[in-house]
Amino acid sequence: VCFAVPEKEVKAVSEALNSRFRQALTGGRLSQIEVIPNCSILAAVGQKMASTPGVSATFFNALAKANINIRAIAQGCSEYNITVVIKREDCIRALRAVHSRFYLSRTTLAMGIIGPGLIGGTLLDQIRDQAAVLNEEFKIDLRVIGITGSSKMLLSESGIDLSRWRELMKEEGESANMEKFTQYVRGNHFIPNSVMVDCTADADIASCYYDWLLRGLHVVTPNKKANSGPLEQYLKIRDLQRKSYTHYFYEATVGAGLPIISTLRGLLETGDKILRIEGIFSGTLSYLFNNFVGTRSFSEVVAEAKQAGFTEPDPRDDLSGTDVARKVTILARESGLKLDLESLPVQSLVPKPLQGCASAEEFMEKLPQFDEELSKQRQEAEAAGEVLRYVGVVDAVAKKGTVELKRYKKDHPFAQLSGADNIIAFTTTRYKEQPLIVRGPGAGAQVTAGGIFSDILRLAFYLGAPS
Numbered sequence: 001v002c003f004a005v006p007e008k009e010v011k012a013v014s015e016a017l018n019s020r021f022r023q024a025l026t027g028g029r030l031s032q033i034e035v036i037p038n039c040s041i042l043a044a045v046g047q048k049m050a051s052t053p054g055v056s057a058t059f060f061n062a063l064a065k066a067n068i069n070i071r072a073i074a075q076g077c078s079e080y081n082i083t084v085v086i087k088r089e090d091c092i093r094a095l096r097a098v099h100s101r102f103y104l105s106r107t108t109l110a111m112g113i114i115g116p117g118l119i120g121g122t123l124l125d126q127i128r129d130q131a132a133v134l135n136e137e138f139k140i141d142l143r144v145i146g147i148t149g150s151s152k153m154l155l156s157e158s159g160i161d162l163s164r165w166r167e168l169m170k171e172e173g174e175s176a177n178m179e180k181f182t183q184y185v186r187g188n189h190f191i192p193n194s195v196m197v198d199c200t201a202d203a204d205i206a207s208c209y210y211d212w213l214l215r216g217l218h219v220v221t222p223n224k225k226a227n228s229g230p231l232e233q234y235l236k237i238r239d240l241q242r243k244s245y246t247h248y249f250y251e252a253t254v255g256a257g258l259p260i261i262s263t264l265r266g267l268l269e270t271g272d273k274i275l276r277i278e279g280i281f282s283g284t285l286s287y288l289f290n291n292f293v294g295t296r297s298f299s300e301v302v303a304e305a306k307q308a309g310f311t312e313p314d315p316r317d318d319l320s321g322t323d324v325a326r327k328v329t330i331l332a333r334e335s336g337l338k339l340d341l342e343s344l345p346v347q348s349l350v351p352k353p354l355q356g357c358a359s360a361e362e363f364m365e366k367l368p369q370f371d372e373e374l375s376k377q378r379q380e381a382e383a384a385g386e387v388l389r390y391v392g393v394v395d396a397v398a399k400k401g402t403v404e405l406k407r408y409k410k411d412h413p414f415a416q417l418s419g420a421d422n423i424i425a426f427t428t429t430r431y432k433e434q435p436l437i438v439r440g441p442g443a444g445a446q447v448t449a450g451g452i453f454s455d456i457l458r459l460a461f462y463l464g465a466p467s
Helices: 007-020 022-026 055-065 088-101 118-138 165-172 178-186 209-214 231-243 260-269 283-291 298-307 322-334 360-383 445-462
Strands: 039-045 070-074 081-087 107-114 140-148 152-155 193-198 218-220 274-280 386-395 400-409 421-428 436-441
Touching (some): 007 022, 107 178, 107 445, 118 140, 118 165, 118 445, 140 165, 140 178, 178 193, 209 218, 209 231, 260 274, 283 298, 283 421, 322 386, 322 400, 360 386
Antiparallel strands (some): 039 081, 070 081, 274 421
């Protein structure tokens, strides 16, 4: 038997119960009379609730998605209300979660942004510019209550003014502390749903995802390290996410703003079978081989791309193929294959003698000495009416992946690219004769931030915002 009483009457009620049931307690017919303090009552009240399907489901689903535990439930014969007992500290979050689920108020997300660099900074600016439209048209209130970099963090319970976040970081920022930052975002008692948005490429940050999901925090990220890291860690995260009410979105890990992960999931969820995924996954390497034509040397094209900002500060980070290998690993795992990054054959475009160069400058200075081999491959390809492209492949039939430089006929879709575009071809049982192709910009701050932003809005719709 469970019932709630006003806190000021707890002592008197407890004494009365212990007195009335003393013999039953002494004789072991009752185990104990327990008082659970610091509780609140939340009730959904309305007419015809008993005859309206889905009211109870919506009510309890809203609380579950806000990670709020229910201590007791009461719904008698009356169709006018459903009552639950919850922790007092959760009462405001619970009220707002239920209100937003019944469209009585906005769906509010408390957001912690990690890594306010190029991608994270662009995301914050996009959220700032779109905030009014989201509020007015979609009843979505994105409240950034924390921003943290590697040295400084900025916290605000009511939400950071995104028109001034850069100045505020400098003026009011405190020393960065990831545990304090996580607790601050998680410990907000006024906003029902909290999300951590990791805009870094840091493996240490990615290792926190399991703990965040366990603590009821949703996770959105373009960081490839968790999904391409140790297989056991990846499987633990996915298993936890499937069993809980927390969401884990990572569309931007493979194609920036391109719908690669969602396309793959759509195929699998509708019963299609993946046979092969093949693509040009690197905007940098796409640019290099789209411009490696005529009499131009490979080192000349790399220098041009570096000058234009298409490569990492050290081009070896792109030419090694590791980034492409991570994307192939992610897609392979999404397809159901248990591949490890370390076991993936990767053809590096960094000449072995230059792998140990002390600096990017030294590497760029010595790279022209190794132009001959790639120039020869290009000439052979051109003589055969083909082009060179650096691709990643998931062979689902053979259960393997590869990353290599391949040749394609000039009428092949991969030969038709320009600039730094990505292209991914899905060969499936439905799309066997003519693969399903997704093509577009696969890199850049604006499109990557847009991909992350899209995942955040998808989370808001999952949590009850009207779509």
